[in-house]
Amino acid sequence: MAKSKPRVKVPKSASAGEVITIKTLISHEMESGQRKDKEGKPIPRQIINKFTCEFNGQPVFSCDLDPAVSANPYFEFNAKVNESGTFKFTWVDDDGSVYETENEITVK
Amino acid sequence: AFAVTGFRALPAMASAEDADKMVMDFTGGKAPESGKIMLNTPEIAENGNTVPVSVEVESAMEGDDLVDSVLILADGNPNPAVATFHFTAMSGSAAATTRIRLAKTQNVIAVAKMKDGSVYMDKKQVKVTIGGCGG
Amino acid sequence: GNWSRAAAQQALTEEDLLATKDFGNVTLVHITDIHAQMKPLYFREPSINLGVGEVKGKPPHVTGADFLKLYNIEPGSPHAYALTSEDFVALANTYGKMGGLDRVSTVIKRIRADRGDDNVLLLDGGDTWQGSYTAQQTAGQDMVEVMNALQPDAMTGHWEFTYGADRVKELVESLPFSFLGGNIYDAEWNEPAFEAWKMYDKGGVKVAVIGQAFPYTPIANPRWMFPNWSFGIREEDVVKNVEEARSEGADVVVLLSHNGFDVDRKLASRVQGIDVILTGHTHDALPEPVIVDGTLVIASGSNAKFVSQVDLDVRDGKVQGYQYRLIPIFSDVITPDAEMTALIDKVRAPYEKELGRVIGHTSSLLYRRGNFNGTFDDLFCQALLEEREADISLSPGFRWGTSLVPGQDITVEDLHNACAMTYPSAYRSMMSGKMLKDIIEDVADNLFNTDPYYQQGGDMVRIGGMGYTIDVNAAMGSRISGMTLLKTGEAIDPAREYAVAGWASVNEATEGPAIWDVVEGYLAKHPEVAIEENRSVVVKA
Ligand SMILES: [Mn+2]
Numbered sequence: 164m165a166k167s168k169p170r171v172k173v174p175k176s177a178s179a180g181e182v183i184t185i186k187t188l189i190s191h192e193m194e195s196g197q198r199k200d201k202e203g204k205p206i207p208r209q210i211i212n213k214f215t216c217e218f219n220g221q222p223v224f225s226c227d228l229d230p231a232v233s234a235n236p237y238f239e240f241n242a243k244v245n246e247s248g249t250f251k252f253t254w255v256d257d258d259g260s261v262y263e264t265e266n267e268i269t270v271k
Numbered sequence: 272a273f274a275v276t277g278f279r280a281l282p283a284m285a286s287a288e289d290a291d292k293m294v295m296d297f298t299g300g301k302a303p304e305s306g307k308i309m310l311n312t313p314e315i316a317e318n319g320n321t322v323p324v325s326v327e328v329e330s331a332m333e334g335d336d337l338v339d340s341v342l343i344l345a346d347g348n349p350n351p352a353v354a355t356f357h358f359t360a361m362s363g364s365a366a367a368t369t370r371i372r373l374a375k376t377q378n379v380i381a382v383a384k385m386k387d388g389s390v391y392m393d394k395k396q397v398k399v400t401i402g403g404c405g406g
Numbered sequence: 407g408n409w410s411r412a413a414a415q416q417a418l419t420e421e422d423l424l425a426t427k428d429f430g431n432v433t434l435v436h437i438t439d440i441h442a443q444m445k446p447l448y449f450r451e452p453s454i455n456l457g458v459g460e461v462k463g464k465p466p467h468v469t470g471a472d473f474l475k476l477y478n479i480e481p482g483s484p485h486a487y488a489l490t491s492e493d494f495v496a497l498a499n500t501y502g503k504m505g506g507l508d509r510v511s512t513v514i515k516r517i518r519a520d521r522g523d524d525n526v527l528l529l530d531g532g533d534t535w536q537g538s539y540t541a542q543q544t545a546g547q548d549m550v551e552v553m554n555a556l557q558p559d560a561m562t563g564h565w566e567f568t569y570g571a572d573r574v575k576e577l578v579e580s581l582p583f584s585f586l587g588g589n590i591y592d593a594e595w596n597e598p599a600f601e602a603w604k605m606y607d608k609g610g611v612k613v614a615v616i617g618q619a620f621p622y623t624p625i626a627n628p629r630w631m632f633p634n635w636s637f638g639i640r641e642e643d644v645v646k647n648v649e650e651a652r653s654e655g656a657d658v659v660v661l662l663s664h665n666g667f668d669v670d671r672k673l674a675s676r677v678q679g680i681d682v683i684l685t686g687h688t689h690d691a692l693p694e695p696v697i698v699d700g701t702l703v704i705a706s707g708s709n710a711k712f713v714s715q716v717d718l719d720v721r722d723g724k725v726q727g728y729q730y731r732l733i734p735i736f737s738d739v740i741t742p743d744a745e746m747t748a749l750i751d752k753v754r755a756p757y758e759k760e761l762g763r764v765i766g767h768t769s770s771l772l773y774r775r776g777n778f779n780g781t782f783d784d785l786f787c788q789a790l791l792e793e794r795e796a797d798i799s800l801s802p803g804f805r806w807g808t809s810l811v812p813g814q815d816i817t818v819e820d821l822h823n824a825c826a827m828t829y830p831s832a833y834r835s836m837m838s839g840k841m842l843k844d845i846i847e848d849v850a851d852n853l854f855n856t857d858p859y860y861q862q863g864g865d866m867v868r869i870g871g872m873g874y875t876i877d878v879n880a881a882m883g884s885r886i887s888g889m890t891l892l893k894t895g896e897a898i899d900p901a902r903e904y905a906v907a908g909w910a911s912v913n914e915a916t917e918g919p920a921i922w923d924v925v926e927g928y929l930a931k932h933p934e935v936a937i938e939e940n941r942s943v944v945v946k947a
């Protein structure tokens with residue numbers, strides 16, 4: 164499988180106490196485990212099973228994923244920001260791989 | 272006028288009872304009430320492989336008025352499980368969107384569990400069509 | 407028709423059609439679903455247009471004599487000819503062709519002169535750029551040029567998107583007015599892809615126009631042609647845009663919609679704060695607005711056969727009253743605008759010779775519009791069966807396509823008016839009886855689902871070589887019965903494979919000759935067309 168590449172959209176700045184919208188995408192096949200290959204053999208499941216978003220080390224939002232989540236999982240959610248800091252996004256693959264990315268936000 | 276291929280071959284379909292059981296497992300046996308949670312889906316899927324699904328739960332998301340989690344199910348998929356969202360006070364609002372796979376026309380179900388243990392449900396039918404034709 | 411044509415035309419004057427009583431301070435002019443028809447034409451309204459559930463028997467699901475009775479229209483009158491299928495051939499001979507964008511131009515100029523240029527908004531509901539040979543050849547450029555001359559204030563779209571995303575962007579960027587679509591989103595990041603709404607200052611009144619493109623464009627048409635755009639009804643966005651417009655001071659909120667009539671009727675009942683919905687897509691022509699919880703729903707027909715004029719009296723920040731008329735464009739009565747005639751001639755000039763090439767002759771009425779098989783599609787189905795050596799043929803239930811009256815030559819232009827599109831390949835494939843039934847059931851539900859939000863607004867797929875019975879009120883998946891292979895009289899076997907030919911597949915890389923070549927090939931062998939009324943579809947309503 165091609166290396167999964169996360170992309171996120173986070174505003175660069177916000178005012179204190181503002182609720183902002185965050186959007187994330189990661190390229191991933193989300194192989195459901197229900198398909199068969201050309202020889203009729205089942206293709207083993209391999210999905211992103213967990214997504215988390217933290218801000219300055221505190222949990223903001225997370226999701227447990229089942230195989231019914233589409234390829235290239237997309238999440239849109241909100242976060243309330245009271246101070247400047249760093250968002251950390253983490254995707255966990257069935258194969259144990261962990262994909263991460265971080266974004267800074269300045270609170271004025 | 273039609274997409275004559277395109278339906279993925281799938282094993283025997285799960286029943287709506289499986290979905291009911293998953294709801295009960297999530298709520299701890301409590302029957303969910305209606306209201307408070309709004310599930311938003313397209314009426315007809317543009318592509319059964321990627322159907323946008325949004326939920327929003329009425330909540331201040333502070334103090335005791337917190338949404339803990341939201342379970343998403345699809346009652347006509349081989350396995351009804353789709354995803355579970357977990358919120359915190361730092362979520363600001365209990366709203367989230369993702370994209371899901373639907374094997375055929377069916378109901379999408381969203382159940383919200385509040386911090387006080389109360390549970391709410393919303394349900395929407397999404398049509399998965401062969402496509403074609405038009406005005 | 408009892409009148410001679412000359413007498414009829416004498417009786418009907420341009421002044422009768424265009425003179426207006428002064429009313430209010432803002433005028434909306436609506437035209438929609440032109441389908442690239444610049445020249446006068448025949449277009450027979452449907453003889454069958456079934457409504458299901460709550461809308462059963464309500465306009466626009468009223469046809470023929472019932473329609474005349476409902477709107478108190480004299481049988482045989484000009485309005486009877488324009489608005490119904492009653493006595494169509496005789497009345498077509500009496501009253502002549504309808505439409506023509508040079509006549510439309512005359513009407514719009516007259517409205518602007520009467521009402522004051524600054525008080526008039528011209529709004530185009532979409533399905534404007536597709537549906538003719540020349541539109542196909544120029545990828546919509548001919549229609550853009552001609553419509554620009556009418557100076558619209560905004561448009562929305564549907565079939566426009568079948569020119570592909572790149573071409574749509576190119577044309578939209580070239581427009582001297584806004585292409586509005588609040589329900590079109592970037593499919594990757596879920597962000598608005600088009601301008602949703604726009605405020606216009608007309609005669610001191612602030613008019614907000616919200617655009618609503620056809621919600622099911624990626625389902626009814628090939629999604630692969632515009633993979634990065636997502637549509638949908640998105641009622642919550644309509645609500646949001648109405649609120650935004652009101653908060654920015656709109657006195658009048660107009661939804662310029664390509665939802666289709668029943669979808670817009672439901673929307674009007676659920677969304678507060680819309681004064682007028684200018685609806686499109688389902689090609690209905692109604693002489694009066696349907697009023698839903700105070701919202702006027704206006705249906706302006708198709709093929710440039712009608713122009714709608716909505717005069718609004720707006721005072722103290724709200725609509726106090728309205729005056730409405732659906733203006734039928736009788737092409738022999740309304741003087742063409744010479745400038746527009748010249749422009750139309752110019753854009754058609756490179757193709758004029760080919761457009762006029764005669765490829766057949768018809769002794770029967772050829773029409774498409776109606777819920778089930780029409781004679782024009784029966785000709786297509788016959789051509790597909792023979793030319794592609796199939797057991798069964800399928801022709802999509804499009805609502806565009808002009809009519810030909812008995813005695814007319816069939817020209818290249820006429821043929822392409824019924825099939826000009828960017829995915830014309832006539833496929834031939836093997837399908838099981840079960841798959842055929844699944845397809846037909848699926849299309850039937852898209853048309854007859856009792857919840858309008860689940861309808862796509864076309865007509866039933868037309869079928870050649872096979873008969874069936876349909877119960878439109880039955881549940882999803884159980885409307886169709888009695889599927890019979892006509893050539894043997896045997897019931898369709900779910901397990902057997904049949905050779906099926908059809909056109910307009912939404913699948914990428916569909917193979918086969920273009921449908922116009924198939925039909926032209928058939929006409930070369932059978933130049934004299936006489937289609938009998940189709941009796942192989944039995945409708946239980
Ligand atoms: Mn149309």
Ligand SMILES: [Mn+2]
Pocket residue numbers: 405406533564565620664686687688
């Ligand atoms: Mn349309």
